[in-house]
Amino acid sequence: MTTTTAPAPSAERFDWTGRTVLVTGAEGFIGSTLVDLLIERGARVRAFVHYKPYAEKGHLAHLIGDPRVETVAGDVRDAGRVTDAVAGCDTVFHLAALIGIPYSYDSPGAYVQTNVVGTENVAEACRRHAVRRLVHTSTSEVYGTARTAPIGEDHPLQPQSPYSASKIGADMVALSHWHAFELPVTVVRPFNTYGPRQSARAVIPTILAQLHAGAREIRLGSLTPTRDFTYVTDTARGFLALAACDRALGEVVNLGTGREIAVGDLARRLVEASGRDAEVVVDPARLRPSGSEVERLLSDNGRARAWAGWEPEVSLTDGLKRTSEWVADHPHLFAPARYQV
Incomplete structure (x- = not known):
């Protein structure tokens, strides 16, 4: 279910x-994924990455030596380093x-x-540095368990974990710069992005990693919470569309499909997508603290559709299949997969 406003011409x-x-x-x-898409569209990308003494490039390894990408190592907690990185940029995507x-x-601090x-x-x-646009990344976790569904951008914010509390604080910092200083900023709020390159800390890749390793039993926390899963290229397209959308200045915009699925049902879909045979069971040790589990997330993506002409293109079936194939091709990234989901 989504807002029925007619879509605008695509800002993409x-x-x-x-x-x-x-x-x-x-x-x-x-x-x-966003860097790849920007390069495809002709941008010059300055990639700000967390400094590592062992020179690991993460998912940018395939772009080493590419003249279209400048890699800058640093830490967003270092104000001077961040200021130097922003100098001369037209647009900043803060992820x-x-x-x-x-x-x-x-470690909440x-x-x-x-x-x-x-x-x-x-x-x-x-x-x-008077950038043309700052796009700040939020998360659907800031909404907590849905009080009403689908969740619109005016839904109450509920800090049900230290992580979500920190993201609420970050969103408010970004928006305060619009109100106080007229900084051209848009807050983008993705709903449960998934796809190739996602780490095993997240539910979809950790289940797939277990399946492709031959597990016959998939152990999860609660199976009843629902989520709105958006394929990563759709999320990246949404970032670009909103960076070009003046209507979104000073606003929060959801990026989600407007469809939900329970974690238990998702696990069974992943078993099917992987071509494996396994049983899904509840592991009490993986249950989150009482009052912290977000029971339902379902987006209202009406603003993204109406303001920027964005809509998701990749179905859950196709997205899970693509992700399964990627995990199967990269077993070294998931061994051992011992993450709590």
Whole structure:
């Protein structure tokens, strides 16, 4: 179910040719997919990646030596480094964040430093250098369990984990720069993006990794929560469309399919997509703390459709199949897959 407003002409036709674009978190799952899409559309990409002394390039390894991509190592908590990276950029996509819910219970302060303070540093750097547009990445986790469905952008924010609390704080920092300083910012709120390159900390790749390793039993936490899963290229297309959409200035915009599926049903779909044979069972050790589990997420994507002409293109069936094939082709990234989902 989605808002029935007629779609606008797609903002995806925006011309990125020759524009210098900064992507923070560029080596990650969504970030690297966005980098690939920007290059395809003619942009010059400055990829801001987390510094590693062992020179690991993450999902940007295939772009090493490509003249269209400049890699800048740093940390969004370092205001000076961020300011230098933003200089000369037309558009900034801010995806760098400390992600994952389970670890946020153990180290909530780290989430505040990276997600909230890091966003402040990015927003201030964009203001200093007068960028054309800042696109800040939020998450559907900020909504908590749906009080009404589908979830529109005006749904109450519910910090049901330290992770979601830090992302709420980051969103407010970004929006405050629109209200206080007229910084041209849009907050993009993806719903459960999945696809190739996603790490085993997430439910879909960790299930697939177990299946392709020959597991006959898939152990999960609660099977009843529902999620709205969006394929990664659709999410990346949404980022580009909203970066070109003036109606979205100073606003929050959901990116989701408007369809939901329970985790248990998803697991069974993944068994089918993998071509394997396995049973799905509940593991009490994987259950989240009481009051922290988000029971339902279902997006209202009416703003993205009406304002930017965006709509998802990849069905869940096709997306799960593509993801299964990618996981099967990259077993070294998932051994051993011991993540809590």
